[in-house]
Amino acid sequence: MQFEVDMMAPGAGRIIGTEHRLEVIAEDVVFGEGPVWDKRSGQFYFTDICGDTIWKCRPGSRPQVVLQPSSHANGMCMDREGRLLVAGWGGRTVFRFEKDGSRATLASHYEGKKINSPNDIVVRSDGQIYFTDSPGGMLNVGMVGDDLQKYLDIQGVFRITTGGELILVTDDFVYPNGLCFSPDEKLLYVNCSRERLIRVYDVHPDGGVGPGRLFYQYTNPDRGNPDGLKCDVEGNVYCTGPGGIWVHDPQGKVLARMKVPGHPTNLGFGGDDWRSIFVTCVGNVVRTRTNIPGVAGW
Amino acid sequence: MAWKFERVAGPYKGITGGVAWDGSGVLFSAVQEERILRFDPATGSVANFRKYTGRTNGIALGRDGTVYGAQEGGRRVIHFKADGSTAPTCELLDGRHHNQPTDLVVDRVGRVWFADPHNQVAPYGPPVYPFLERGSILRLERAGRAWELRRITDDTSEPRALLLSPDERTLIVAEGNVELGADCDLRSYAIAEDGGVDDCTVLYEFDPGERGIEGLCLDSAGNIIACAGWKKNGAGPLIYVYAPDGELLESHVAPCDLPMRCAFGDAGLDSLYLTAGDGSLYRARGTGRRGVARR
Numbered sequence: 001m002q003f004e005v006d007m008m009a010p011g012a013g014r015i016i017g018t019e020h021r022l023e024v025i026a027e028d029v030v031f032g033e034g035p036v037w038d039k040r041s042g043q044f045y046f047t048d049i050c051g052d053t054i055w056k057c058r059p060g061s062r063p064q065v066v067l068q069p070s071s072h073a074n075g076m077c078m079d080r081e082g083r084l085l086v087a088g089w090g091g092r093t094v095f096r097f098e099k100d101g102s103r104a105t106l107a108s109h110y111e112g113k114k115i116n117s118p119n120d121i122v123v124r125s126d127g128q129i130y131f132t133d134s135p136g137g138m139l140n141v142g143m144v145g146d147d148l149q150k151y152l153d154i155q156g157v158f159r160i161t162t163g164g165e166l167i168l169v170t171d172d173f174v175y176p177n178g179l180c181f182s183p184d185e186k187l188l189y190v191n192c193s194r195e196r197l198i199r200v201y202d203v204h205p206d207g208g209v210g211p212g213r214l215f216y217q218y219t220n221p222d223r224g225n226p227d228g229l230k231c232d233v234e235g236n237v238y239c240t241g242p243g244g245i246w247v248h249d250p251q252g253k254v255l256a257r258m259k260v261p262g263h264p265t266n267l268g269f270g271g272d273d274w275r276s277i278f279v280t281c282v283g284n285v286v287r288t289r290t291n292i293p294g295v296a297g298w
Numbered sequence: 299m300a301w302k303f304e305r306v307a308g309p310y311k312g313i314t315g316g317v318a319w320d321g322s323g324v325l326f327s328a329v330q331e332e333r334i335l336r337f338d339p340a341t342g343s344v345a346n347f348r349k350y351t352g353r354t355n356g357i358a359l360g361r362d363g364t365v366y367g368a369q370e371g372g373r374r375v376i377h378f379k380a381d382g383s384t385a386p387t388c389e390l391l392d393g394r395h396h397n398q399p400t401d402l403v404v405d406r407v408g409r410v411w412f413a414d415p416h417n418q419v420a421p422y423g424p425p426v427y428p429f430l431e432r433g434s435i436l437r438l439e440r441a442g443r444a445w446e447l448r449r450i451t452d453d454t455s456e457p458r459a460l461l462l463s464p465d466e467r468t469l470i471v472a473e474g475n476v477e478l479g480a481d482c483d484l485r486s487y488a489i490a491e492d493g494g495v496d497d498c499t500v501l502y503e504f505d506p507g508e509r510g511i512e513g514l515c516l517d518s519a520g521n522i523i524a525c526a527g528w529k530k531n532g533a534g535p536l537i538y539v540y541a542p543d544g545e546l547l548e549s550h551v552a553p554c555d556l557p558m559r560c561a562f563g564d565a566g567l568d569s570l571y572l573t574a575g576d577g578s579l580y581r582a583r584g585t586g587r588r589g590v591a592r593r
Contacts (some may be wrong), residue, residue: 031426050426140423141373141395148376149384150350182498225409282426 003288004259012256015236016247016290022260025064025278025285026262031143032280034076034120035228036084037203037270037297041076045084046280047073050142054086059287060125066097072143075120075178075266079298080127080298083290087118089137090145094118094129094160107131107158107166113151120178120228122184123298129160130169132176132190153277159207172199172212178229178239178266183252183295188213191226191239198239198252216252218242228266228280232292238277240264245269247278260286269294301537301582303553307344309338313556314573316357316368316401317513319563319589324571325357325365326579334367337571337579339564348378352422356401356459359407361504368399368412368500371422375399375412388445395427396436396447401459401513401559407464409493413457413471428459433457435471437493450495451487452490456480458513459559461522462489463542464590469495470522471493472511472565474504482510484516484524484544500542508532513559513573517587521547525557525572537572539576539587553580556588562589 001022007013025044026032034047034054045056047070054070057063066084069075071091079085085106093113095105106129107115117137122130133156136174138148154171157179161167175194181187181203188201188209196218201209215237218226222243230238235250244259245267263282270276274293279286308314312330319325324337325347334347334354353371358397360366365378366387373395377385389395389412398421402412415433435451451457456475463470467489474482482504487495501522504510509528517523522540527533535552537560556575563571563581567589572580 031424130310135350136423138350139372141389141421141427143423144372144386147381148352148372148384148386149348150383282424 002071003261006257006259008257009253009255012247015232015234015292016258020258020288022288025059026057027284029280029284031081031265032087032285033074033265033279035266035268035270035278035285036076036078036276037268037276037278038078038082038084039272039297040082042266044278045076046278046285047076047086049074049089056162071145072137074118074137075131077121077123078298079123080130081124082298085121085123085129087115087121087131089119090143092117092137092145092147093130093211094121103121106160106164110152110156110166110168114147116150116152116155118174122179122181123181124181124207127162127208130157130188131160132157132173132179134173134175134177134193135175137177158195161207167208168210170201177227180229180231180237181295182231182235183233184242189229189231189237191229193227196225196241198229198237198248199260216248216254218246224263228264228268228269229267231295232269232290233295236292238267240266240279245277258288261286269297299586301550301570301583301585303554303580304582305578306342306571307335308576310335310577312577313396313558313575314577314579315329315355315558317559317561317571317573317579318357318359318365319561319567319571320359320363320365321592324561324563324579325355326571327351327354327367328571328577328592329353329355332371339569345370348384352376353419356399356412358402358404358410359592360404361406364404366402366410367477368398368421370398370401370417372404373398373421373427375402375410378476391430391436391447391449394430397429397433403460403462405462408440411460411462411469412436412438413460415456415458415475418477435460435469448493451498458510458512458560461514461516464516464520468542470501470514471498472514472524474510476507476509481506482526484511484522486544499544502538502540502546505532509556511538512557515526515560515562516590517562518567518590519587520585523560523570523587525552525560527552527557529555537570551581554578562587567591
């Protein structure tokens with residue numbers, strides 16, 4: 001299936017190509033999220049938040065259940081040892097699948113209070129885990145767990161140190177959602193679904209960050225708010241936003257908008273060459289090919 | 299006798315909505331602020347009962363003091379537990395998410411009856427789940443630790459408020475929302491042995507285009523106190539008092555536009571507390587009527 005792309009600046013074709021095809025990877029997905037490629041097994045993992053399931057699939061095969069019910073799990077990523085990390089959303093924890101298949105809770109409380117609902121997650125090469133803690137998993141229709149009460153007065157971005165300590169990275173956000181590092185990990189990008197913007201932070205050696213700067217603010221009236229966020233190896237920034245996936249150069253300039261049909265929620269680079277883009281949507285999961293590889297996962 | 303309302307709290311951002319007497323204070327919703335506040339008549343002070351309520355409007359207490367909320371923003375009835383947590387109930391009617399609860403009442407056996415209309419403000423989250431075509435009165439009841447949900451009325455479209463008569467054999471419903479194009483009336487249904495209802499009896503009809511009833515409460519004689527009307531047209535913003543058969547006994551001028559919901563309170567249960575479109579909590583003391591004590 002072809003799809004439309006708005007080429008909005010010279011050079012976009014070099015990055016995302018000029019032939020834009022989609023292949024359906026999974027259907028019957030109520031609300032897809034958490035796309036992550038497992039380079040060790042050559043499998044693709046994703047969540048269906050409303051369908052309350054974590055899935056895996058080998059492209060071309062039928063998806064298999066990893067966890068159901070899944071506490072309405074949302075974003076996912078691999079850690080350095082290839083263990084799947086999960087932003088637990090409705091379950092209000094961050095958890096990890098251990099090698100033996102058991103699950104370990106990595107974060108559930110901050111300063112003695114239950115955290116909100118972990119939305120998306122990423123790992124830094126020193127092993128620290130970063131996640132966004134937006135409020136939607138306590139409120140959204142069809143996405144909540146057993147306790148709907150918000151206890152924290154912030155919507156934080158947190159990191160979990162290798163020692164297991166939970167540290168606030170920033171409380172700048174109304175609704176922090178997607179997050180990713182630049183290829184050199186000197187920058188942390190975080191988007192806000194409510195304010196429809198992306199902020200960028202200088203990352204300190206210990207993993208803390210400096211003051212945030214506005215990277216881009218969306219004013220496009222099309223349906224959709226910033227959600228998934230990823231970088232390619234050249235530092236271009238991909239954000240699911242109004243009407244599709246927006247591609248920005250490292251300065252924030254818009255290069256293109258990939259108008260993936262339906263409502264794309266998140267994207268993940270994958271495949272052996274990291275040049276496939278898996279896009280989770282409301283209704284299905286699709287894949288397209290691109291020229292510049294994404295930042296490789298662990 | 300005329301009721302003289304005084305503002306006792308607010309104004310808050312947006313409207314105040316649900317209101318309930320908890321035995322010594324008044325719980326009321328600042329809907330847009332996503333808070334439930336508590337007014338203490340002994341001190342005149344206001345404190346948070348709950349923050350982050352997800353646009354909860356209606357508030358109701360069970361016999362045992364359990365506090366429930368009609369969470370318009372999340373399309374669910376929620377249970378504010380004593381330990382500070384908030385539990386969901388059952389959000390699915392025959393496998394589909396119901397609409398946006400706005401008012402609720404708990405009966406003697408702990409079943410939660412609620413009005414489930416559509417709302418002008420969209421719910422939280424991506425619009426994955428379509429609305430039910432009709433707004434109905436629905437009822438939650440316990441099934442072990444879980445909840446089950448049953449549809450009670452099938453002749454309503456936008457019910458805004460509800461009551462049970464003192465003997466709990468009659469269901470009283472304020473139907474209609476002019477802002478959604480649904481004409482307004484006050485109606486009653488006899489509750490059958492199986493807990494269902496048959497055809498309604500219309501007790502009072504508002505003129506087409508007139509704002510109908512947003513909130514209801516009972517007095518100790520079984521009369522129906524109703525908050526209705528607006529300055530835009532019709533009889534204006536009023537608090538009506540109807541006999542159980544719908545006879546209009548009296549009406550009182552509301553202290554501001556868009557009266558919302560009401561509840562009796564204070565030591566003798568003879569003050570009427572009122573929420574309103576201006577985001578305030580009002581009180582009229584010495585109404586000459588008394589509320590019904592929680593049994």
